Amino acid sequence: MPIQLAKSLKLHRDKVWSIDCSNGMLATGSTDRSVKIIDASQYKLLDELDNTVHKKAVRSVAWRPNSYVLAAGSFDSTISIWNREGEEEMDNSWEMELLAIIEGHENEVKSVAWSHDGAYLASCSRDKSVWIWESDEMGEEYECISVLQEHSQDVKHVVWHPYLQLLASSSYDDTIRIWREYDDDWESAAVLNGHEGTVWSSDFEKSETQLRICSGSDDASVKVWKYVRDDEEEQQEWICEATLPAVHTRAVYSVSWSEDGHIASAGSDGKLVIYREAQPGQWKIVDQQELCHGVHEVNVAKWIKINGKTMLATGGDDGYINLWNWDTSSTSNKNN
Amino acid sequence: MSEFINETPTVLEDNQLPTRGEDTDGNLLLGTDVTKESLHRTKLLLKIDNSLQSPVLQNVELLTKLLQLNQAPELTTDESDEDTDDMADELGVPADPIDPQEIYDLIAHISDPEHPLTLGQLAVVNLKDIEVHDEGYKDRMAEVIVKITPTITHCSLATLIGLGIRVRLERALPARFRITIFVKEGSHQSENQVNKQLNDKERVAAACENDQLLGVISKMLSTCK
Numbered sequence: 039m040p041i042q043l044a045k046s047l048k049l050h051r052d053k054v055w056s057i058d059c060s061n062g063m064l065a066t067g068s069t070d071r072s073v074k075i076i077d078a079s080q081y082k083l084l085d086e087l088d089n090t091v092h093k094k095a096v097r098s099v100a101w102r103p104n105s106y107v108l109a110a111g112s113f114d115s116t117i118s119i120w121n122r123e124g125e126e127e128m129d130n131s132w133e134m135e136l137l138a139i140i141e142g143h144e145n146e147v148k149s150v151a152w153s154h155d156g157a158y159l160a161s162c163s164r165d166k167s168v169w170i171w172e173s174d175e176m177g178e179e180y181e182c183i184s185v186l187q188e189h190s191q192d193v194k195h196v197v198w199h200p201y202l203q204l205l206a207s208s209s210y211d212d213t214i215r216i217w218r219e220y221d222d223d224w225e226s227a228a229v230l231n232g233h234e235g236t237v238w239s240s241d242f243e244k245s246e247t248q249l250r251i252c253s254g255s256d257d258a259s260v261k262v263w264k265y266v267r268d269d270e271e272e273q274q275e276w277i278c279e280a281t282l283p284a285v286h287t288r289a290v291y292s293v294s295w296s297e298d299g300h301i302a303s304a305g306s307d308g309k310l311v312i313y314r315e316a317q318p319g320q321w322k323i324v325d326q327q328e329l330c331h332g333v334h335e336v337n338v339a340k341w342i343k344i345n346g347k348t349m350l351a352t353g354g355d356d357g358y359i360n361l362w363n364w365d366t367s368s369t370s371n372k373n374n
Numbered sequence: 375m376s377e378f379i380n381e382t383p384t385v386l387e388d389n390q391l392p393t394r395g396e397d398t399d400g401n402l403l404l405g406t407d408v409t410k411e412s413l414h415r416t417k418l419l420l421k422i423d424n425s426l427q428s429p430v431l432q433n434v435e436l437l438t439k440l441l442q443l444n445q446a447p448e449l450t451t452d453e454s455d456e457d458t459d460d461m462a463d464e465l466g467v468p469a470d471p472i473d474p475q476e477i478y479d480l481i482a483h484i485s486d487p488e489h490p491l492t493l494g495q496l497a498v499v500n501l502k503d504i505e506v507h508d509e510g511y512k513d514r515m516a517e518v519i520v521k522i523t524p525t526i527t528h529c530s531l532a533t534l535i536g537l538g539i540r541v542r543l544e545r546a547l548p549a550r551f552r553i554t555i556f557v558k559e560g561s562h563q564s565e566n567q568v569n570k571q572l573n574d575k576e577r578v579a580a581a582c583e584n585d586q587l588l589g590v591i592s593k594m595l596s597t598c599k
Contacts, residue, residue, distance in 0.1 A: 053579070069579065094583045097576075113580045146580045164580070194576070210574070236574065256574075288552065289575070306552060306575070308515065333515050333550035335575070355549070 039365040041310065041327045044349065045081050047359045049074050053095075054353030058108075059342035060101035064351065065108055066359055067096035073110050073120075075134060078344045078351075078361065084132035091118050091136060098149045102156045107177045108134065109159055111147035116140060117161055119177055140180045142169060149195045153203060158183075160205050162193035168207050168217065170224055184224040186217055195239040199249075206251055208237035214253055214263070216274060228274040230263050238305075241295040250279070252301050254290030260303045260313070262321070282313050282321045294350075296341040302350055304330065304339035310352055312364065325364065331356050471510030472547070477518055478504055480546050481539050485597045487531050487590065492597060498522055498535060503558065512550060518543060519554045523561050532557055536572040537581060538594040544578075 050068035058065050063084070064076040072089040073096055076082065087110070094113035101108055106122035117140040123133045144165035151160050159171040159180070168186040173179060192210035199205070204227075205217040214230040214237050235256030243250040249265035260282040266275040288306035295301050301313045301321070310330040313321045330336060331354030338353040342361075350362040478501045482494030493499045499522055508516035520539060524532040536555045543553050556569040571577055581587050 095579065113583055148576065164577070192577070210570075236570070291575075329513070329515075333513060333548075335552075 041312070041325050042363045043360060044363045045361045047076065047081060048357055049076070049359050050357035052357055053337060053355045054357060054359060055095065055337050056098045057338050057340050057351050057353050057359065058099050058101050059340065059351065060103065062344050063101070064342070064359065065099040065101060066353060067099040067110055068357065069095040071096060073099055075132060078342065085134050087120060087134050088136065092116070097147060100150045100152055102152045102177065103154060105156065109150045109152065111150040111161055113146040115143045115145050115147060115163070117147055117150055121177060137178050138180060140171065142182055143167070148193060151196045151198050153198045154200055160196040160198065162196045162207055164192045166191060166193060168193055168196060186224060186226065188215060188226045194236060197241055199242045200244050201246060206240050206242065208240045208253060210236045212237060214240050214251070216276070228276050230276050232261060232278045233257050233259065238289065238291045239293050241293050243295050244297045252293050252295055254293040254303050254305065256289040258286045258288055258290060259284065260290055260293055260301065279319045280321055283323050285309065285311050285323055285326060291336065292338045292340070294340045296348060298348070302339050302341060304336040304352055306335045308334065308336055310336065310339055310350065310362065327362070330360060331358055469510040469512060471508040472506060472516070474501055474504040474506050477506060477520065477543070480598070481520070481542055483598045484538050484542060485594045487534055487594055493535065496525055498525060499539070512548060514550060515552060516550045517552045517554070518547070521556055521558045523558045532568050533571055534590065536568065537578065538591050540572060540578055541582060541591050542595055542598065
């Protein structure tokens with residue numbers, strides 16, 4: 039079954055920059071400075087966060103795993119932390135309360151992400167740095183435990199590995215950096231060179247047997263990188279294993295790697311593309327949707343899980359969130 | 375809208391010709407080779423609609439206020455654009471594609487941040503350096519590429535000029551347009567750096583939320599017709 043639009047939701051008055059989904063709850067961030075919480079199974083708006091908290095666009099939203107704690111990073115250089123009020127109550131009322139405002143970055147925060155165990159929050163900014171924060175149990179106090187400054191330009195995106203304490207950051211300096219914990223501190227473990235333009239986003243493979251990451255760039259390409267080994271100087275050696283079939287004609291703003299191994303990409307050309315690995319290191323396009331937000335640019339594409347079912351969520355400059363059905367089991371037939 | 379439909383083309387000429395006649399041959403836009411009366415009429419209606427937007431676009435103070443009110447000014451443009459296209463559909467002809475002259479007219483009157491002259495007068499923007507790929511359909515993507523020639527090679531204001539042009543075009547053009555702006559080869563010391571910044575969507579979006587910068591840009595755009 040090809041990609042099919044399940045639901046189109048006009049949630050924002052301006053660009054949708056970011057989507058995150060956890061426990062079937064979608065959170066979205068927009069240039070209109072608001073953050074909305076949607077019950078994705080019923081397409082129901084549950085709450086809109088106080089939109090006077092951020093003075094500029096909300097660029098990135100992220101749920102802390104296994105909780106109703108949400109982080110929102112803004113162009114106003116701060117990060118806000120929210121929690122569902124009265125979480126234990128059985129009624130269906132939803133209200134997010136503000137827990138904390140984190141300050142530290144010099145200018146626009148571009149991305150926020152929680153580690154798989156919720157222990158760390160990473161953030162990055164146009165100030166060229168990546169910060170790692172540790173919080174108390176309640177999520178009210180945040181302490182910066184490391185400031186990583188190896189990128190030479192604007193850092194666009196951060197993402198954590200699904201199982202390991204490993205962080206990847208994508209930058210305007212055209213590289214991806216891998217960071218790891220070392221002696222109570224954090225250090226650069228590898229630099230991934232190969233894109234010929236800003237790297238807008240990256241996402242790790244959800245695998246316990248191998249370590250790979252995909253990336254989308256302003257050079258209109260999507261690449262897959264593979265960890266090989268630790269070298270003599272204890273730096274991780276990564277290779278660019280594949281450049282996915284060229285299908286985008288403009289910047290790729292977002293990539294997402296599904297639990298069952300499919301990569302999705304979307305960007306300025308309005309296309310949503312799904313790839314599958316036919317043979318190790320060899321990728322095929324298995325489906326694509328043109329104009330998935332009309333003539334508007336698509337800023338984010340993300341695999342999400344709703345009631346155990348895998349779907350794709352996209353957010354565009356038109357202020358819409360689109361949810362897409364796609365039957366992953368049909369792909370093997372498609373390729374034969 | 376309907377009250378304008380009944381206005382005579384003479385009014386249209388008044389609105390349009392001074393803008394177009396100033397820097398270059400003004401005939402291009404008015405579709406001199408139109409033969410069908412209906413098509414001609416559609417084009418006139420489109421022009422009138424375009425001219426409707428211009429008071430809004432001219433009023434920089436209002437735009438700034440709109441931004442502060444957290445409303446996207448381009449929504450205004452979008453809506454009117456849909457109106458024109460719908461009208462075109464009803465008349466059974468495709469929408470009118472936008473040509474380089476129209477782009478030129480949108481940006482030539484932007485003031486130079488340093489001189490009391492416009493970018494057109496200073497030849498920072500030139501008609502021959504504007505490339506447009508547009509079929510005129512609202513549901514198909516279109517592209518504008520503008521090459522700018524800063525007045526002096528070390529002009530530190532090249533980024534600001536480019537940003538002004540981008541903001542002007544983003545506000546005035548329908549959503550189907552992808553805008554690329556770059557500094558002409560060899561005209562600037564750090565052209566790659568400037569080009570990268572000018573075409574980074576996120577940086578441009580953030581710049582448009584910087585009140586100080588927006589103030590400077592608003593001033594540059596205040597001379598647009």
